[in-house]
Amino acid sequence: MILCERCPDNPTCDNCLVALRSGGAANKVVPPRTVKVTNLATMESYQAKLVAVSRTTIGLSSSEHDLHGRIEIELAYDFRIIGSGLRGIAGDPYHIIDIEKVLRREDVLERLLLEEFHTWHMSGELDPTDVLLHWKDRDDERGRLIKQEIQKLSILRQIETIFLYLYDEGEVRPLGDARASVEVEREMQRLVEEAAGTGGPVREQIVTSDGTKVFELYTSVLPDRTCGIALIDVTAVIAEERKRKRREWEIYRDILGVVTEGKLLLLSDEELFFLLREGHKLLAIDIRLPEQLAELRKLFKQALEPQGISDKRLLQFLVAVNEAASNTLKHGNGGVVTLYLSNDRQMCRAVIHDEGQGILLEDIPRATLQQGFSTRHSLGAGFHVILQYCDRVYLSSSLAGTKLILECNLSR
Missing domain, CATH: 2.40.10 (Thrombin, subunit H)
Structure with missing residues (x-):
């Protein structure tokens, strides 16, 4: 200069x-x-x-x-x-x-x-x-707020993966030597500029183009109309949380399997995909009204009778499928019912997929095994009938909805 x-x-x-x-x-x-x-x-x-x-x-x-x-x-x-x-x-x-x-x-x-x-x-x-002389004796609201912010920020400064920036007059400047990659800073600048006109705090998520890093972006307007920015690398936190959820999911899967003697199993979407690849689709019907249940039973009967299934087994399976499809109407807006036949023609599987919000993992044991347990996300009071009339039941539930797979051995 x-x-x-x-x-x-x-x-x-x-x-x-x-x-x-x-x-x-x-x-x-x-x-x-x-x-x-x-x-x-x-x-x-x-x-x-x-x-x-x-x-x-x-x-x-x-x-x-x-x-x-x-x-x-x-x-x-x-x-x-x-x-x-x-x-x-x-x-x-x-x-x-x-x-x-x-x-x-x-x-x-x-x-x-x-x-x-x-x-x-x-x-x-x-x-x-x-x-300065009276700093430690100050007890006004501003003094308390500053002390609280000091404590919070001192904790944040101990996190090695946090980057602090200042946004002022269209420019983002790092506070200190630690900074994110050029790609992340470019995306951060774009998000901050878009939110600059709102005047309120902003929280966004930034994912690198190769998908290997995830950042949480927090901005806060400061008293002098500049903007403080905290960029936190949450990649490791998300990975650890996924591992924890996976371990928790496996515990619930094992418990349900033991309690039902292997008759009720939790299934991931990936496992469901490979399961259904073992057969071919016979039919699919969209259920939105109670009047469509009769048509569902009729189509299933026409598709399964030529496969050599006994009248008693067919009736039991139709009752189970009807109950599962009916639950999608009671607890949601209906769903899609699809029938698959295994390649060796010895097994059929009915997949009932509703479009609700899914069932919380901790609610699955009660929603499936406790009679009378009923919430808008449960599988209904008749689920014990489904377990009784099917050889095996698979369950997959997420925010995208719940998939119930009813399996019936045609040769029994």
């Missing part, structure tokens, strides 16, 4: 503010203030001039020392800034310091909680002693 001839005492020049890359959130300190600077690597101390300040960066002027690396800027005996100096142009006395935290009487205000530091400079107040 090239300073003007009257810098740093010229209030009309904004070169030092542009260099902070903080948009409208930056202001000059006029007149510049002398501060003590300590290089945390060598512990050498010297003086510099505080020229400009924003929520996330400050500008220091020093013609004698190169202010890069981690440094501490002491503004008062108990008011310090810890930051990282960015390497600038050789010989340029102006240095940009990326703020990491503000320390005050053992309290830490992280990057997005610098309102008081910012307000202190904007008001022209150069002696913060009056504010």
